[in-house]
Amino acid sequence: MRIISTLLSLLAALLLAACNNAPAPVTLNTVKTGTPALWKVTGTQPGQIGVVxxxxxIHILPDDVQWRTPTLEAAIAESDKLVIEVLGLDDPQNAAKIFSRLAISPGQEKLDARIEPSLRDDLDRIIDASNISERTLNRLETWAAALSLASAQTKGLGLDSSSSVEKKLLAQFKEAGKPIDALETIELQLGYFDKLPEAQQ
Structure with a gap:
């Protein structure tokens, strides 16, 4: 079986619930063309040769970055199936429900009490730029607050997941009628963060 595998960012869609008043986008000085890594892995089983x-x-890109290459297009055409990291991020309502269920816990300390005192000024600056209320962040577990703030920073750069490589590949495989699978569910991936000890969060 031939499979093309990609990694899907959780950052792009997680945050959904986190920020809806991002500042105006800035102009990014980015390289407009690239040649992302593509590996071909082959193996044999009795009676067949498998290719992956x-x-x-990159999960979030400016609109005008050209990442497609003839080699990649040939690999896509040859592939029977697409396997991504997480499936279901294209359903924001369901993703937001899962995020809220795992991210919000009663009795959390204030967010600035959970970090080193030397980082508090930086945290205040990031929160001010995010347009996410401190009250909201204080209700979130530390991992969820961090992801929410990171998502707000991404939006502030004028980037969103609609330009992601994964969304474009998903659309291409759907249009071709080829199956799509995932290594994880949203719940499983967020669950890894949710179970981290506070110090690691």
Missing amino acids: YMFGT
Whole structure:
């Protein structure tokens, strides 16, 4: 079986619930073309040779970055199936429900009490730029607050997941009628963060 594999960012869609008043986008000075990594892995089983393509992706890109190459297009055409990291991020309502269920815990300390005192000024600056209320962040577990703030910073750069490599590949495989699978569910991936000890969060 030939499979093309990509990694899907959780950062892009997690945050959904986190920020809806991002500042105006800034102009990014980015390289407009690239040649992302593509690996071809082959193996044999009795009676068949298996081929897997692994494609390294950037999950959030400016609209005008050109990442497609003839080699990649040939690998896509040859592939029977697409396997991404997480399936279901294209359903924001369901993703937001899962995020809220795992991210919000009663009795949390204030967020600034959970970090080193030397980082508090930086945290205040990041919160001010995010347009996320401190009250909201204080209700979130530390991992969820961190992801929410990171998502707000991404939006502030004028980037969103609609330009992601994964969304474009998903659309291409759907249009071709090829199956799509995932290594994890949203719940499983967020669950890893949710179970981290506070110091690691």
